[in-house]
Amino acid sequence: MILENKLIITDQIELAKAEERISKQKAKQLFDSGDITKVEVGTFAGLSFIHTYLFEDIYAFAGKIRDVNIAKGNFRFAPLMYLEASLKHIDTMPQSMFDEIVEKYVEMNVAHPFREGNGRATRIWLDLMLKKEIQQVVDWNRVDKEEYLSAMQRSVVKDLEIKALIKQALTSKINDRTLFMKGIDVSYYYEGYSEFKTEEL
Numbered sequence: 001m002i003l004e005n006k007l008i009i010t011d012q013i014e015l016a017k018a019e020e021r022i023s024k025q026k027a028k029q030l031f032d033s034g035d036i037t038k039v040e041v042g043t044f045a046g047l048s049f050i051h052t053y054l055f056e057d058i059y060a061f062a063g064k065i066r067d068v069n070i071a072k073g074n075f076r077f078a079p080l081m082y083l084e085a086s087l088k089h090i091d092t093m094p095q096s097m098f099d100e101i102v103e104k105y106v107e108m109n110v111a112h113p114f115r116e117g118n119g120r121a122t123r124i125w126l127d128l129m130l131k132k133e134i135q136q137v138v139d140w141n142r143v144d145k146e147e148y149l150s151a152m153q154r155s156v157v158k159d160l161e162i163k164a165l166i167k168q169a170l171t172s173k174i175n176d177r178t179l180f181m182k183g184i185d186v187s188y189y190y191e192g193y194s195e196f197k198t199e200e201l
Contacts, residue, residue, distance in 0.1 A: 003116055005058050020193040023054040023117070025201045027124070027184045030054070031177065039125075041132045042095045042104065044087045044113065051114055051121040059116065066115045075153065077112035086111045098170075101129045102163045106155045123187045131174045139179060140186035142169035148190060 002012050009015040030036050030053050040046035052063030065084065070077050078086045090111060093104045105126045112118045127137045143165055151161040173179050184198045 003059065006060060007058060016193065017195055019055075019058050020188060021196050021201060022057050023120070024184060024188065024196055024198045026054045026057070028181065028198050028201060030124075031180050036124075036128070039128055042101075042125075042129045043091050044108075046128070047108065047113070047121060047125045050124050051117060054121060055117050061115045062117075063114075065113050068115065070112060070115070073153075075156070078110055083111060083113065087113060095129050096133055098130070098134055098167065099163060101126070101133060102166060103159060104129065106152075106159050106162065109152060110156055119191055120184075120187050123183075127183070130170070135174060136170040136172055137174050137179070138166055138183065139169050139171045139173075140183040143186070145186075145190050 002010060002015060005015060005019075007015070007018055009018060030050070035053065039049050048063040055062035065087070067080070069080050086107075090104060090107050093107065094100045095104050105122065108122050108125070109118070114121070123138075123140070131137050147165055148162075151165050155162040171179065178199075181198045185194070188194065
């Protein structure tokens with residue numbers, strides 16, 4: 001099923017390429033314009049701001065809470081009837097230490113509030129919490145795709161693996177533009193998008 005989009009694209013491959021190109025341009029703009037400093041750190045409102053920024057030129061649902069139940073493989077994300085309560089709970093979760101930040105990130109992943117683009121928006125959201133609270137960010141180039149995906153899958157039951165994976169990839173280069181751009185590329189690669197380099201768009 002092809003998601004309804006503002007570009008009126010009806011071919012899945014064409015849509016994936018357009019989505020990657022446009023939203024990576026927007027991710028680059030988010031950083032270069034300084035708009036990233038407007039994000040409310042660690043809240044759903046902040047995540048919604050990021051998601052809207054990345055995807056508003058492509059999808060009418062950008063930044064809006066999904067109105068359908070979604071699953072990935074055998075895993076069902078938070079059911080619609082509990083989603084708003086879940087997001088309110090996440091907003092109140094502490095985020096002052098590394099462990100708390102990752103726990104909050106894992107909870108937001110389970111909530112999966114948007115129809116599409118959750119992972120990509122939430123990884124930026126995670127980095128902003130780490131940057132604000134512990135003055136570090138993730139060097140995503142040091143996080144293997146398969147290890148990350150399986151750790152995230154298991155994080156619902158046990159989050160030790162994802163914590164270890166993220167911890168070993170932390171860096172204090174929190175304002176490094178190149179690191180941010182490469183991080184966007186890796187984040188998209190996790191989701192199967194690797195046609196364009198953010199830096200070159």
